[in-house]
Amino acid sequence: MLFELLLAIFIFRYLRRSPQAAHLLPEWDKFFVAGMIASIALLAISFLLPGSKLVIGWLADMILVALLYVALTRPSFQPLKSMAYAVMPIIVVVFISDATKLISKSFYNEYDNYFQTAQLFAVIWLIALWMMSKKQRKALEIERQKALEKEKQYAISESMKAALEVQVAERTAALTAQKEELQQTVNELKSTQAQLIQSEKMASLGELTAGIAHEIQNPLNFVNNFSDVNTELITEMQEALNKGDLEEAKAIAADITANEQKINHHGKRADAIVKGMLQHSRSSGGQKEPTDINALADEYLRLAYHGLRAKDKMFNATMKTEFDESIKAVNVIPQDMGRVILNLITNAFYAVSERKKKLAASVDGTATAAGATNEYVPTVTVSTKKLGNKILICVKDNGNGIPAQVLDKIFQPFFTTKPTGEGTGLGLSMSYDIVTKSHGGELKVETKENNGLAGQEPGTVFTVQIPA
Amino acid sequence: MAWPVRSREPCSLFKYLHNHNTGNMKILVVDDEKDVQILFEQRFRKEIKSSEMQFVFAFSGEEALEYLNGHEHEAVLILSDINMPGMSGLELLGHIKQKYMKPPPMVMMITAYGDAENFNTAKQLGADDFLTKPVDFNLLKEKLKLIH
Numbered sequence: 001m002l003f004e005l006l007l008a009i010f011i012f013r014y015l016r017r018s019p020q021a022a023h024l025l026p027e028w029d030k031f032f033v034a035g036m037i038a039s040i041a042l043l044a045i046s047f048l049l050p051g052s053k054l055v056i057g058w059l060a061d062m063i064l065v066a067l068l069y070v071a072l073t074r075p076s077f078q079p080l081k082s083m084a085y086a087v088m089p090i091i092v093v094v095f096i097s098d099a100t101k102l103i104s105k106s107f108y109n110e111y112d113n114y115f116q117t118a119q120l121f122a123v124i125w126l127i128a129l130w131m132m133s134k135k136q137r138k139a140l141e142i143e144r145q146k147a148l149e150k151e152k153q154y155a156i157s158e159s160m161k162a163a164l165e166v167q168v169a170e171r172t173a174a175l176t177a178q179k180e181e182l183q184q185t186v187n188e189l190k191s192t193q194a195q196l197i198q199s200e201k202m203a204s205l206g207e208l209t210a211g212i213a214h215e216i217q218n219p220l221n222f223v224n225n226f227s228d229v230n231t232e233l234i235t236e237m238q239e240a241l242n243k244g245d246l247e248e249a250k251a252i253a254a255d256i257t258a259n260e261q262k263i264n265h266h267g268k269r270a271d272a273i274v275k276g277m278l279q280h281s282r283s284s285g286g287q288k289e290p291t292d293i294n295a296l297a298d299e300y301l302r303l304a305y306h307g308l309r310a311k312d313k314m315f316n317a318t319m320k321t322e323f324d325e326s327i328k329a330v331n332v333i334p335q336d337m338g339r340v341i342l343n344l345i346t347n348a349f350y351a352v353s354e355r356k357k358k359l360a361a362s363v364d365g366t367a368t369a370a371g372a373t374n375e376y377v378p379t380v381t382v383s384t385k386k387l388g389n390k391i392l393i394c395v396k397d398n399g400n401g402i403p404a405q406v407l408d409k410i411f412q413p414f415f416t417t418k419p420t421g422e423g424t425g426l427g428l429s430m431s432y433d434i435v436t437k438s439h440g441g442e443l444k445v446e447t448k449e450n451n452g453l454a455g456q457e458p459g460t461v462f463t464v465q466i467p468a
Numbered sequence: 469m470a471w472p473v474r475s476r477e478p479c480s481l482f483k484y485l486h487n488h489n490t491g492n493m494k495i496l497v498v499d500d501e502k503d504v505q506i507l508f509e510q511r512f513r514k515e516i517k518s519s520e521m522q523f524v525f526a527f528s529g530e531e532a533l534e535y536l537n538g539h540e541h542e543a544v545l546i547l548s549d550i551n552m553p554g555m556s557g558l559e560l561l562g563h564i565k566q567k568y569m570k571p572p573p574m575v576m577m578i579t580a581y582g583d584a585e586n587f588n589t590a591k592q593l594g595a596d597d598f599l600t601k602p603v604d605f606n607l608l609k610e611k612l613k614l615i616h
Contacts, residue, residue: 229507
C-alpha cells in the first residue's frame with residue numbers, strides 16, 4: 001500500500017516536471033495537483049488510522065489504474081506511452097496480488113513467493129525501462145538542444161538577413177542619390193560646355209574685333225576722304241567749265257571717276273569685312289557652299305594679325321602667303337572653316353611672339369643670345385596646295401614648337417598652354433571637330449621643339465586636309 | 469581725343485620746323501595702304517602745285533627708315549600709320565626719336581585704334597601728334613598751317 005501511494009506521488013510529480021509531459025500543462029495540471037494532494041493525504045491517513053489500510057490500498061490502486069487508463073487511451077498522452085508501459089506491470093502485479101489477497105488469503109499466502117517474485121520483476125522492469133527512458137530522454141534532450149541551436153542560428157541568420165536587407169536598401173538609396181547627383185552634374189557640365197563653346201566663339205570674335213575695327217577704319221578713311229576730294233573737284237570742274245577750260249575740266253572729271261572707283265572699292269571692302277564678322281558670330285549649322293579658300297585664308301590672316309597687334313602694341317611678325325592659285329572654289333562651311341584658320345593662325349602668332357619674348361628675356365644673359373634676338377624674324381606662313389583630289393591648308397610658324405609631352409593633348413578640349421584666363425582650351429578641339437566631322441577631312445600637326453642648337457630651326461606646321 | 473598742345477601755343481618742334489622750313493615742307497607719309505598716296509596727292513594737290521608742300525611715300529616702316537637713311541634732314545614731318553606688317557609705326561617712331569637723326573623730325577602717328585593705350589605709348593615714344601582714321605584732312609591742314 002505504501003509502495004502504491006509513493007509510486008502515484010512519483011508519477012504525478014513526474015507528470016508535472018518532466019519535459020515529455022510539458023505539453024499537458026496547464027490543462028491537466030489541476031488534476032495532477034489534485035492527484036498528488038490526494039495521494040499525500042491518503043498516505044497521511046494510512047499512518048494516522050492503521051485500520052484504514054485496506055481501503056486506502058484499494059484507493060491507491062484505483063488512482064494508479066485510472067492514471068494507466070488515461071495514459072493509454074488519451075491521444076495527448078502519446079509521448080508518455082513508454083512511461084506507461086514501464087509502470088504497467090507493477091500496477092498490474094500489485095493490483096492482482098491485492099485482489100488475490102482479498103479473495104483468498106490462503107491462496108495468496110501459499111503462492112506468496114510467486115507474487116513477491118512477480119513484484120520484483122515488475123520493479124526491475126520499471127527501473128530498466130526508467131533507465132532506458134532516461135537515456136532516451138538524454139538523447140532527445142541533445143536533439144532538442146540541437147534543434148534549439150539550429151533555431152537560434154536560423155534566428156541569427158534571419159536577423160542578419162534583415163540587417164543586410166536594410167543595408168542593401170540604404171546602399172540602393174545612396175546609389176540612387178549618387179546617380180541623380182551625377183546626372184545633374186552631367187547636365188550642368190553639358191550646359192557649361194555649351195556656354196564654353198559659345199564663350200570660345202565670343203573669345204575668337206573678341207580677337208577679331210580689333211582687327212575688324214582696323215580693317216573697317218582703313219576703307220572708311222578712303223571712302224570719306226575721296227568723297228570729300230570729289231566734292232572739291234566738282235567745284236573746281238565747274239569753275240574750269242565757267243572759265244571755258246575744257247581740258248582742265250576733262251582732267252578733273254577723269255580724277256573724279258578714278259576716285260569714285262576707289263570709294264566703291266573700299267566700300268565693298270568694308271562690306272565684306274562686316275559680312276565676315278557676322279558669319280563668324282553666327283552660330284554653327286551653316287551650309288557648305290563653294291568658297292574661295294585662298295581669299296578666306298587671306299582674310300582671316302589679316303584679321304588675326306591686326307587683332308593681335310591691337311592687343312599687343314609691340315607684337316610684330318612677318319606674314320607670308322603661298323597660295324596655290326589653281327584651287328577653284330571648295331565646298332566648305334565658310335564661317336566654320338574661317339574659324340579653324342583663324343584659330344591656327346592665332347596660335348601661330350602666339351607661338352612666334354612667345355619665342356620672341358623668351359629671347360628678349362634672355363638677352364641680359366649672353367651676347368650670343370642678343371645676336372639671336374636680332375636674327376630671329378617671327379614668321380607665320382599660310383599656304384594652300386591642291387594635291388590630287390585633296391586641298392591642303394598649312395599654317396606654319398617658326399616659334400618654339402610643341403613639347404613632346406603635351407603634343408598628344410593639344411586636341412583635347414580645355415587643354416591650353418596659355419595662362420589662366422587667356423585661352424579657353426577649346427580652339428584646337430573645336431577646329432578638330434570642324435575639320436574631321438563637318439568636312440570629312442584631317443587636321444595634322446608636325447612640330448620641332450627648340451633644342452637650342454644652331455641650324456635646327458624649331459617650329460610647328462598645322463595642316464588641314466579636306467576633300468576638293 | 470584732345471592733344472594737349474594742339475590748340476594752344478605751338479610746341480618747340482613746331483617752332484623748329486617753322487624756323488628751318490620757310491617755303492617748301494617735305495612730308496614723309498608711311499602707310500601700308502597704297503591708296504594713301506593717291507589720297508594725299510589729291511587732298512594736297514593745291515599745296516603740291518604751289519610747291520608749298522612736298523610728299524614722299526613709304527609703304528612700310530623698313531622702307532621709311534631706308535628713305536630717311538638716304539635723305540637725312542630732308543623730311544621734316546613724318547605721318548605714320550601704327551598698324552603695318554613688319555615694323556610697326558611705333559617701332560619706327562622709336563627708331564626715329566631715339567636712334568636716328570639729331571634733331572629728329574616731327575612725327576605724327578595715324579591709327580585706326582583711337583584708344584588710350586596707343587595714344588600713351590605713342591606719346592611716351594615721343595610722338596608729336598596723334599590722329600585717328602578716318603583722317604580729318606581739314607584738321608591735318610590746320611595743324612600743318614601752324615607749322616608754316
